[in-house]
Every structure is written in structure tokens, then in C-alpha cells.
Amino acid sequence: MRAARIQPTGVERSFEDHEIIVTKTDLKGIITYANDVFLRLSAFGEEEVIGKPHNIIRHPDMPRAVFKLLWDTLGQGEEIFAYVVNMAGDGAAYWVLAHVTPSRDASGRVIGYHSSRRRPDRPAVDAVKRLYARLREEERRNDLNASWQLLQDELAGRGQTYEEFVWDLTLGATR
Amino acid sequence: MSDDILSIIEKVCTRVAAGDFENRVPKLGDDPQAEATRQAINRVLDVTDAFVRESGAALTAAADGRFHRQFLPRGMRGAYAHSAVTINRAADAMRVKVEEIEHAKAARFDLAGELESAVQSVSEQLATAATEMGATANGLSQFARDAVADAERGLGSVGALRDSSDQIRKAVSLITQIASQTRLLALNATIEAARAGEAGRGFSVVANEVKTLATETASSSESITNQVSTVQDSAKGAIRVLESVTESIRQMSELVDGIASAVDGNREPGQPGLSQLAEVLRAEVTRFVAKVRAD
Ligand SMILES: Cc1cc2nc3c(=O)[nH]c(=O)nc-3n(C[C@H](O)[C@H](O)[C@H](O)COP(=O)(O)O)c2cc1C
Numbered sequence: 001m002r003a004a005r006i007q008p009t010g011v012e013r014s015f016e017d018h019e020i021i022v023t024k025t026d027l028k029g030i031i032t033y034a035n036d037v038f039l040r041l042s043a044f045g046e047e048e049v050i051g052k053p054h055n056i057i058r059h060p061d062m063p064r065a066v067f068k069l070l071w072d073t074l075g076q077g078e079e080i081f082a083y084v085v086n087m088a089g090d091g092a093a094y095w096v097l098a099h100v101t102p103s104r105d106a107s108g109r110v111i112g113y114h115s116s117r118r119r120p121d122r123p124a125v126d127a128v129k130r131l132y133a134r135l136r137e138e139e140r141r142n143d144l145n146a147s148w149q150l151l152q153d154e155l156a157g158r159g160q161t162y163e164e165f166v167w168d169l170t171l172g173a174t175r
Numbered sequence: 176m177s178d179d180i181l182s183i184i185e186k187v188c189t190r191v192a193a194g195d196f197e198n199r200v201p202k203l204g205d206d207p208q209a210e211a212t213r214q215a216i217n218r219v220l221d222v223t224d225a226f227v228r229e230s231g232a233a234l235t236a237a238a239d240g241r242f243h244r245q246f247l248p249r250g251m252r253g254a255y256a257h258s259a260v261t262i263n264r265a266a267d268a269m270r271v272k273v274e275e276i277e278h279a280k281a282a283r284f285d286l287a288g289e290l291e292s293a294v295q296s297v298s299e300q301l302a303t304a305a306t307e308m309g310a311t312a313n314g315l316s317q318f319a320r321d322a323v324a325d326a327e328r329g330l331g332s333v334g335a336l337r338d339s340s341d342q343i344r345k346a347v348s349l350i351t352q353i354a355s356q357t358r359l360l361a362l363n364a365t366i367e368a369a370r371a372g373e374a375g376r377g378f379s380v381v382a383n384e385v386k387t388l389a390t391e392t393a394s395s396s397e398s399i400t401n402q403v404s405t406v407q408d409s410a411k412g413a414i415r416v417l418e419s420v421t422e423s424i425r426q427m428s429e430l431v432d433g434i435a436s437a438v439d440g441n442r443e444p445g446q447p448g449l450s451q452l453a454e455v456l457r458a459e460v461t462r463f464v465a466k467v468r469a470d
Contacts (some may be wrong), residue, residue: 008333017250018250018251019250020250024197033199033219035218079232101228101232103196105195112197114228116225117248118219119249119250129244141296167244170247171243
């Protein structure tokens with residue numbers, strides 16, 4: 001996979017306030033649609049991403065625990081807001097505030113997933129970076145279970161769910 | 176633009192118009208105008224898709240009371256952004272209403288709690304007071320009965336005193352009569368002794384003594400009669416007082432019985448006593464408070 005060959009360059013890019021990055025996936029997370037903003041930010045051509053797993057833009061700084069939370073939440077048929085850093089095809093990084101939701105057919109059955117991402121605010125990103133760095137460290141030294149536990153403890157310490165944590169940062173930063 | 180391309184666009188738009196947002200216009204070849212048109216249509220679909228997901232989720236969250244989850248207007252423009260703000264404002268108004276309701280509910284709970292503990296303490300005090308009053312009333316009744324009995328015994332004693340005074344008076348008048356006859360006899364004896372001369376001298380001394388004794392007896396009898404009269408007057412007064420005391424105690428006894436029946440309430444059916452009333456009040460308020468709490 002291409003993601004395995006690309007190395008982060010330390011370059012960070014961003015997008016406009018009025019733009020949203022959109023992708024759709026099937027139930028396994030295979031990309032079925034990507035909008036023009038996604039292609040611009042990720043520096044991929046359309047034919048390079050359609051049919052590929054979404055981890056094609058996975059950044060090594062992203063803790064696995066956050067993706068576990070994402071898939072657990074989607075598995076319960078619920079929406080999730082998450083701060084995510086992605087890595088473009090050219091090694092650049094870009095932070096997003098992702099809103100990932102199940103897509104349902106007329107009978108209410110989940111048939112795929114959808115993600116709309118907004119430009120996040122710097123203070124929120126800085127706060128999230130600190131938490132994610134600790135989770136990554138825990139994953140390097142131990143395993144996913146340990147970092148999952150650390151995430152739970154961290155949130156419990158704040159008396160928040162991940163959702164509340166994200167909204168606190170989001171509204172706190174834009175207010 | 177070729178008919179093929181237009182037909183593809185028509186199909187996608189028709190499906191999306193039917194509410195199926197999983198459709199997007201696929202790549203339409205190399206024509207830059209076709210690509211630009213495709214991107215423009217897909218942008219409309221993306222923003223509408225996002226708006227539909229966001230508005231539904233934001234309102235669901237508000238309905239669930241998760242007011243922190245808003246519709247972030249970022250990424251939306253024009254009417255989309257405006258509607259996002261409108262939805263947030265509606266959710267905020269809901270939040271304010273919910274808080275008001277919660278506030279009113281909390282106030283109602285507090286009031287109910289205060290009422291409950293007030294009634295609890297009133298009914299406890301009432302029950303205690305009723306018990307004490309009942310015991311006191313019973314004690315008073317017994318006391319009144321004893322007092323009436325004592326007074327009646329007193330009346331008997333004073334009556335007996337009056338009777339014996341009468342007998343004393345009769346005895347004394349008999350004595351008075353005897354004394355006056357004795358004085359008459361002594362007088363006659365003195366005369367007879369004088370007529371007997373020297374031989375009657377000794378007898379004359381005795382007769383004189385007897386006369387003096389009779390006179391003293393008569394005056395003693397009179398003083399006894401006077402004292403007996405005084406005793407009788409006193410006895411009459413004592414009887415009047417005792418009778419009025421007895422009457423007062425009888426009336427008091429009736430009042431005490433009235434208190435006892437108000438407290439116990441068991442004299443007449445359908446007339447609960449104080450303790451039962453306190454218990455009824457407490458039960459009613461408990462029921463009321465439970466209902467307030469359940470609402
Ligand atoms: C709709 C949707 C969008 C996703 N978007 C991203 C994304 O932008 N970046 C990312 O790293 N993972 C994204 N994921 C999660 C990936 O599927 C994957 O779980 C993640 O990259 C971790 O990959 P790994 O388990 O191979 O490390 C998305 C998943 C779904 C369902």
C-alpha cells in the first residue's frame with residue numbers, strides 16, 4: 001500500500017472555512033466517493049483513491065484507539081465527531097474535524113458510511129495533539145488495550161465522554 | 176454536452192431528488208466543461224447531504240437533551256449557514272425551556288419536601304399532644320370523681336354533725352327544764368327549812384347550794400345552746416359550700432369528657448379524634464408529595 005511508503009514531511013496544509021471534505025465508504029471502509037476538496041488536500045487523483053481502504057491517508061500520529069472508537073460508534077449506528085490528522089500522498093499533514101455518520105437505505109438499514117470534515121481551529125488541534133501523542137506513546141510501548149484504557153481514564157478524569165471532549169474543544173475554540 | 180452525459184446527470188439527480196443521497200455524478204470523460212459541471216453538481220449534493228445529516232442529528236440531539244451537540248455552521252454558506260444558525264437558535268430556545276422546566280420542577284420538589292417535613296412534624300407533635308391530652312383528661316376525670324366522692328363524704332359528716340347538734344340542743348333544753356324545776360324545788364325547800372327553824376338550818380344550806388347549782392346549770396345550758404347554734408350555722412354554710420364545690424366539679428368533669436372525646440374521637444362513629452386526623456393529614460400529604468415527585 002502506498003501509505004506504507006510515504007513518510008511524513010512535516011508540511012502541514014489547510015483548507016477554507018466554507019469548504020467541506022467529503023468521502024463515502026462501503027461498510028468495510030472502502031472509499032466509494034471523494035469530493036474535489038478531498039483530492040486537493042490529499043494530493044491524490046480520483047482513480048488512486050476510489051476502491052481503496054480509507055487508511056490510505058492514515059497518519060502515523062493518529063492513535064489506533066481513536067479509530068477503534070470511530071468504528072465502535074458507527075457499529076452502534078451512531079454519528080461521531082472526531083479530530084483527525086491525515087497524511088496526503090505527498091507526505092503533508094492536514095487536520096480535520098470529522099463528522100462520520102452511517103448512511104441508511106429507505107428501510108433504515110446501514111449501507112455505508114459518510115464523512116464530512118470541517119477546518120478545525122488551532123487551539124483545539126493543539127489540545128488534541130497532546131492527548132493523541134500520549135495515546136500513541138502508550139501504543140508504541142504497550143498495545144491498543146493500554147492506550148484504549150488511557151483514553152478512558154483521561155476522559156473519566158475530565159468527567160467527559162469523547163463526544164463531550166470534542167464539543168468542548170470545538171465550541172470553546174469558536175466561541 | 177452529449178446526450179449520454181445529460182442522461183447520467185438526470186438519473187443521479189432523479190435518485191437524489193427521491194432522497195437517496197448515496198448518488199454522485201461519476202467521471203464524465205475528459206471534457207473540462209463536463210468535469211466542471213459534474214463537480215458543481217456534486218458540490219450541491221455534498222452540501223445538501225451534509226445539511227440533511229447535520230440538521231437531523233442536531234435536532235435529535237436537542238430532543239434528547241444533548242444540547243452541546245450543535246449544528247456547526249462552518250463549511251456551510253448562504254442559506255445553508257443561515258438555516259444552521261436558525262436550527263441552533265431553536266435548540267437553544269429548547270435548552271432554555273428545558274432548564275426552566277427543570278428549575279420549576281426542582282422548586283416544586285423542594286416545596287413538596289418542605290410541606291412533607293412540616294406536616295410530618297406537625298402531625299407528630301399533634302399525636303404527642305393528643306396522647307398527653309388524653310392521658311391528662313383521663314387523670315382529671317378520675318380526680319373529679321374522687322373529689323365528688325370526698326365532697327359527698329364531707330356532706331355526710333357535716334349532716335351528721337347537724338343531727339348530733341339537734342340532739343345536744345334537745346338534751347340541753349331538757350337539762351334547762353330540769354334545772355329550773357330543781358331551782359323551784361330548792362326554793363320551796365329553803366322556805367320549808369326556814370319554817371322548821373333551827374332544825375332546818377342544815378337543810379337550808381343544802382337547799383341554797385342546790386339552788387346555786389341549778390342557776391349555774393341553767394346559765395351553762397344557755398351558753399351550750401348558743402354554741403350549738405353557732406355550730407349549726409357553720410354546718411349549714413359548710414353544706415352550701417360543699418354542694419357548690421360538688422356542682423362545679425361535676426361541670427368540670429363534663430368539660431374534661433368533652434376534651435377526651437375530641438382527642439380520642441371514639442365516642443361517636445364518623446368523628447375521628449385528633450390523633451386519627453393527624454394520621455389522615457399525614458397520609459394525604461404523603462400521597463400528594465409522591466404524586467408531585469412522580470410527575
Ligand atoms: C466514512 C469513513 C471515513 C474515514 N475517514 C478517515 C480519514 O479521513 N482518515 C483516516 O485515517 N481514517 C479514516 N477512516 C478510518 C479508516 O477506515 C481506518 O479505520 C483508519 O485509517 C485506521 O486504519 P488502520 O486500522 O489500517 O490503521 C474513515 C472511516 C470511515 C468509515
